Amino acid sequence: MSITLATLLLQAASTPAAPPVEPPPAAQEDAATSATGRLGPAQPAGGDIVVTARRRTESVQTVPLAVSVIGGTALSDTGAYNVSRLTQIQPTLQFYSTNPRNSAANIRGLGAPFGLTNDGIEQGVGIYVDQVYYSRIASATFDFTDTERIEVLRGPQGTLYGKNTTAGAINITTRKPSFTPEARVEFSTGNYEFIQAKASASGPLIADTLAIRLSASVTSRRGTIHNVRTGADVNAQDNKSLRGQLLWQAAPNLDLTLYADYNHQDPDCCAQIFARVGTTQRPVWRQYDALAAAFGYQPPSRNAFDRLTDLDTPLRAKQELGGASLVANWDLGAATLTSVSAYRFWDWDPSNDRDFIGLPITTVSANPSQQKQWSQELRVASNGKHTIDYVAGLFYFRQTIDTQGLQVQGPAASRFLLNPGTPPFGANGCATAAANACNPAVLNGLTARNTIGFTNTSAAAFGKVTWHISDAFSIAPGLRVNYDKKSGSYVSVVTTGSGSTTLNADQRGVLAPQSYQPDFDNWNVSGDITAAWNVARDVHAYATYARNYKSGGINLSGLPLDANNNPILSAATVRPEKVNHYELGLKTQFLDRRATVNIAGFWTEIDDYQATVTNGQLGVLRGYLANAGKVRTRGVEVDTAFRPTARLNLYANGAFTDAKYVKFTDAPCPPELAGGTTATAANPASPAGQAGTAARPSYSPSFCDVSGQRLPGISKWAFSYGAEYAVPLAAGGNIYVGYDGSYRSGFSSNPSESIYTNIDGYALSNFRLGYRADRGLNAFLWLRNAFDKDYYELLATQSGNTGLIVGQPGDPRTYGVTVSASF
Template sequence: MIHRHSTPMLYVKKALSADKPLPSETQRHSDFTFRTAALPLAISLSVMSVFPGVVSAEERFAIEEVVVTARKREESLQDVPVAVSAFSEQALEMRNVTSIEKVSQFVPNVQFDGAAALSGGGSNATIYIRGIGQNDFALFSDPGVGTYVDGVYLGRSMGGVMDVLDVAQLEVLRGPQGTLFGKNTIGGALNITSKAPSEELGGEAFLSLGTFDRQEIKGIVNLPLIDDVLLSRISLASVKRDGYAERVLDGEDLGDKNSTVGRVQLLWHATEDVDVSLAADYTRGRTHSAANTLLRVNNSGFPFLDIYNAEVAPGTGIVAPNGVASVNDSWITNDPYKTYGTGPNDSELDSWGVSATVDWSISDNLDAKSITAYRGLEASFGRDGDNTPFVFRETTNDNEQSQFSQEFQLTGISFNDKLDWLVGLYYFNEEGEENAAAQLAVGIYDALEALPGPTYGPFGGAGNPANTGLDLDVSIFNKIDTESYAIFSQNSWHFTDRFSATVGARYTRESKEFEKQDQRLGSGAYIVSPGSTWESDWSEFTPKLGLEYTLSEEAMMYVSWSKGFKSGGFNGRPLVSAAEVTEYEPETVESFEVGLKSSWLDNRLIVNTAAFYMDYEDIQLTVNQTPANFVANAAMAELKGVELEVIAKPLSALDINFSAGYLDASYKDVGSGLGVGQVLPITEKTDLAKTPRLTLSGGAQYAIDFGSGASLVLRTDLSYRSEVYHDIANDPLLKQDAFTLVDASVTYTTPGEDWVIRLFGTNLTDEEYLQSGNASSAAFGIAEGSYAIGREWGMSVKRLF
C-alpha cells in the first residue's frame, strides 16, 4: 500500500532519542520561552486533536501520534488538512466510552443525542456537527451527518447508537465531507474502524458490573488460520442494564439496555499485493422505550384536548391524581425519571451486515480498493407521548430497511511524488418499509358521531363529514426506494516540500421513490389512498479547494473551501390529505475554513485550532407539532466559529487534554412552508436546534509505574455545554440550561499487562439534563421530554491472553 507519510497505526514519536543528548536547562528554558511566546498565534489559527492513552515510562515525553483515514488514505493526523478528532481504542477505554454517542463529550461543536424525539427508540441517533444535522428518525428523513463503519455508509439514523466493540479507532470529521465521503455528510462524518485480524494468536475477556445492575461481557479472539495467509478475528459482546426511569402505575422501567453484538472478520493475504477482508456483524437489541416524561399540559383552549376531556376521558374510568377524569397537568410528576405512562414500551433492533474489501497494491505508486457491502435492519419501537393512562398521544413504528453499496477507489502518486491523487466511483441502493400507528385522541371520532348534532363548532352529529378531520387514530404505511450514483476525485499537488494545493470534486445523482398509504381507523377514510407514489431526482456538484503550507517540521497551516449537499425528499406525516405530502428541496452548505496544526516543546505539546464560516442554504427543517408535521426548506443560516484542541505531556507520567468549540449560528432568512397550513415556527431571531454556543472539555491522566511492572492510572474528565434548544421553535420547556459532566476512573494493570482492573464513575455530580423532547402546542397542548441517565458507578476486569 502506498502512503506518503508511512506510519504504523499507533506509531509513537520519541521526542528524546538515544543518540541525541538531553538539552541543557538553559536550552530547554529558551525553547519554552520562544514557543510560549508564539503559542497565541498557533491558538488563533487552527484545528483538531489527538488524545493520548497511557504511555509507558520508557516513552518519556512522547505524545501518541494517530494515523487517520480522513482523506481515504493513511496519514498522520497532524499532517492532514481536515478538522478531525481521532480516538484510539485505549483513548476510548480510558474515557469510559462504551457507546458511541458519549464521544461527543470530548469533541468541540458536536451534539450527539441517543433518544430521538417522538420515537421512543433507544438506538435512534440524533447527530449535529457545527449546527448541521437532522432531528428526525423517520424512514423518509436522511441524516445530516454520515456514519461509516470500515468504509461502509449506514443509511439510517435508526440503530445509529452503537456499542463500542473491538474498535481500533473512531474519527469525528467536522464540516462538510462532500468530496470523498459524499452521501449525507453535509455536517460531517463519524468514521469507525474495527480492529483487524493480526498474525498473533490471542484475545481478551472483559467483564463490567455497575449501577442499575449493569452487566457487560465481551470476548475477543484473534485466530490465525493459515500462517501468513488467512487470519480471523471474532468479537462478541453482551450489554445489559436496568432502566433509569420508571412508569409508576405499572412498575415497568424505561431507558434500559439489553443488546448482543457479534462480529466475524477474515483477512486473506491472497498474494503479496492483494488483501481481501471479509466481515459480518449482527446486533440484537431488546429493551423498553427511551426514558420519557410529561413536561406540560395546557388545560384549555386546545381543540383536541378540550373535546377529548369533555367527551372521551370521563367514560374511560381513569382518574387523574387531582381527582378529575381528564388529561391535565396533575399527571406531571415533576421528576424527570418518573411517568404515569402505560402505553407502548418497547424498542427492538436487529441490524446486520456483510462486506468484502479488496486492497490491491498494483505498484509502489498505485493502489486500488473495492468495498462491497450489504446491510439490513429491522427496528420497532413505541412511546406513550401523553405520559398518562389515556390513549391520547401514542405512536408505534415497525421498520425494515436494506441497502447495497459499492465503492471503487484508485489511489496513486505521480510526477516524481509531486501529485497525490484519488479517483472513485460510488453506488448506493436502499429499500425500506414502515408500518406505523399514530393513536391521537383515540375515541374522539366515535364520541362526535354519538352527539345529536354539531356541538363543537362544525364538529358533532352522526354522519357529519367534518368529524372525519378529528379522526386521528391512523394506520401508516411508508415505502422508500433510493438510488444514488457518484463519481469523485481529490488531488494534492506539492509545489515544494512545504507548499501544496488540493482540488477535489464529486458529482452525485440521487433518485427517490416514495409510496404511502394512511387510513383513519375510526371512520375508515383514507388520508392517502393505497398505491399513492411520488418520485423525483436531484444532482449536485460538490467541489473542494485547499492550500496547505508547512511552516516547519512542527507546524502546518491550511485554508479550504468546500461544499456539502443532502438530497431532497417528501413529507411523510400528513394528517389531513395527500396534498401535505409535498416535495422539499436539497440543502447545501458552503464552508470556508482556516486551520493550524502544531507541536511544541519537542512534541510535548500539541495545539490544533480551526476557524470556519459556513453559508447553509435551503435547510431541511422538520416540524413535528402535531397536527402540523412536515419538512420545509428554511432559506439560509450563517454558521461561524472556532475550535481548539490541546494535548500536553508536561511530565512523563502526566497527560492533559483540552478542547473548546465556539459556534455562532443564526438564521438569515426564514422561508415558508410548501403546502397549505405549513408554517415554519421560526423567525430570524430563533436559535438553531441542537446547537450550543460553547462546548468545552478537559481531561487529566496520571500514571504511576511500580517497580514490579504494574501500573496505576488516575483519570478525570470534565465536559461543559452551554444552553441548547431541543426543538426548532425554541419552546422554553425544551431548552436545556448549561451543564457540566464529570467522569473519573482508576485503572490498575498487573505486571506483564495481562490483567486490567478499572473502577469508574460517570456523571459524578448527577446532572439532570434533557437530551430530546417534543412540544405539540397548537392543538394537543402537550410537551414531553427525555432526560439522560444520571450518575453511574462500576468496575471492569479485562484479561488479555
C-alpha cells in the same frame, strides 16, 4: 503553561519550513495508534497518531482538515461505548435520540433536521464502519466492539468518501485480524444492574495467509425511569452483538477481508415523561391542566427527575441489524486499488406511547420498518509521497425501506383533540350535548394504517488531487459528480372504531386518509480546494473552501392538509441543500511534541436548508420536511493535549458554535404562539402564552418568522476536558486516577425556539481510579455523572398544542468497576 500560541507562531516564523514527519509504515499502524495519548492528539514525544481520514495512512497532525481521534482504550475508560456517549468527549458532535429510529447526529450543528426522523432525506453526517457507509443513523446505534479507533471528521467530505456528507463523518475502524495469536476480554458491572462483557480473539488459520478475528459484546441495564402503572423500569439497555473478520493475504500485494456482524437489541425503551406545562393560545378550557382535570388525572410526579411515569402503552425498541462486506486492497506499486462491496439490513419493531401520559389518548403508535442497502465503492489512491498524489473513486448505493405504520386513538382522544365549543358548558363539559369532544366514541378506535415504501439510488464519481508545489506548500482540489433518485409511496387508510372508512370532519382533522407517490431525482456537481502549508516541522496550517450539496428528498411521514383536510401535494418533495463552507486551521506541537494545540475556524452557509416543521392542526402529524430559506453556522474549535511528565496526561477541547436561521419567514410557530383561532388583519395575533377565554379569544399566526433565531439542538459553547495521573509501582504497572468532564451551554429543543422547550446548560463530571499492569491488565472503579446532575437530553411538546411539555432526563449518577485484559 509558559509557552503561548503567539510565542509558538513567532518561533515558527523564524524556523525554516520543513516537510512533515512521515507516518510509520502500514505494518506499524496498530502500534502507532496505541502509542497515542488518552484522547485526541495527546501523544508521547516522537509519536504519531495514524489516521486514514483521507483514505491513505497519514499522521493526524499533517492532515489538512479538522479531525479528532479516539482510541479504543479511551473509549473503554470514558464509558463511550456507543455514538450517543461520544458527545461527552467530542464538543462539536451532537446526538439526539428519542428511540433508535428517531436518532440524529450533527457536527457543528448540521447534519439532520432536529425532530422526528424522516426516511426520505439523507443524513449530513456520514457513519462509516470499516469503510462501509451506514445509511441511517439508527443502524449505527450499536455498541462499539473491538474498536481500534474512531475518527470524527468535521466539515464536508464529499470528495474523499463514497457517500456525500455535508457536515462531516464518523469513521470507525475495528481491529484487524492478526497473524499473531491474541485475545482481549473486558467486563464491567455497576448500579442499575449494569453488565457489559466484551471479548475478542484473533490468530492465523494458515500461517501468513489466512487470519481470523471474532468478537462479541453484551450490554444490559435496568431502566432509569419507573413506570408505576406496570411496575417496570423503562429506558433500559439490552444489546447483543457478534462480529467476525477473515483476512486472506492472497499475494504479497493483495489482501481481502471479509466482514460480517449481527446485532440484536430488545430493551424496554423509550419513554419521554412529564416535564412541565406551558400555556398555549388554546382556549383555557382546552389547556392541558383543564383537560387532565376533566378526567381526574394527575401524573405520578410533576418533577421529571423523580423519574416516574405511568405510560399505559407497552414500550418496545426491538431492532436487528447487521450485514456483510468484502474489502480488497491491491497494491499496484504506484497506487493501491481498493474495492468495498457491502450489504446491510436493519429491522425495527417498536411500540411507543405518543401521548406521553397515563390517559388513553393515543393507544398505539408504531412504525415497524425494514431496511436493506447495497453499496459498491471502487477507489484508487497513489502510494507514497510524490509531487502529485491523488484519490479517485466510483460509488454506487441502493436502499429500500418498507414501513407499516399504525396509529390508534383511544377513548380520551375526543376530549383532548376536539373542540367542545364555547362556554357556558353543560354538565358534561361541552357547550352542547351533541359536541363530539364529549363523545368518546367519535375518536375511540380511530385507526390509521400507513403503508410506506421508499427506494433510494445514488451514484457518484469523486476524486481529490494533492499537488505538492514544494515540501512546505500544497494545493488539493477535489471534485464530485453525484446522481440521486428517490421514489416513494405513502398510503394511509383510516377507519373509525366501527371499521368504517366514512369519516366526519372531526375525524379527518385528526387522522386523514392520504395517498401520494413522491419522486425526486437530481444531478449535481460539488467540489473543494485546500491549501496546506507546513510552516515548520510541527506547525501546519490549512485553508479550505467547499461548495457542496445535500440531496433533495421526499416526505414520507404524511403531508400537511389544506382547509378541506386534503394533503398538500406541493409539500411532497424538498429541494437540495446548497452549501458554501470556509475553514482555516492551524495544527501545532511543541515541547518535544508533549503539547498539542489545534485550532479550526469555520463559516458555513446553507441555502434551502432542510428543516423539520410541524403543522398547526390538532392531528397526530407531528412533523414533515420543508426548505428554510437560509441558515448559517460559524465558530471556532480548539483541541489541546499536554503530557508535561510521563505520569500526567491533560486534555481540553472546546467549541464555540454560532448557528442561526438567516432567513426562515414561514416557519411553524412555537407552542406559546399556537393553538388559537387563526389571526387575520381584523384580529391580529395575541400575545405569546395568552390562553383564550369566552370573552377574549386568542388568535395565533398561521406561521412565524424565525429569521435570526438560533438553530435547535446546538449549544453555543461546548467543552470537554480531563486528566490522568499515574504513579508507577516498584513491582511493575501503575496506579492511576482519572477525571473526564464536559460542559455544554443551553440550547433550544424545538425547531422554532420556545420558552417552554429551552434546555439549560449543564456540566458532567466522571472519575476513575485503577491499576494498569505492564502487560495488558487494567482494572478500575468508575463514577459517572459524579454529582448526580439533573439535565434533559431533549424536551418536546404533546401533539395538539395542549401545553404539555415532555422530557427525556439524562442518566443519573452511575458507578461500577471495569476489568480488562489482553493476551
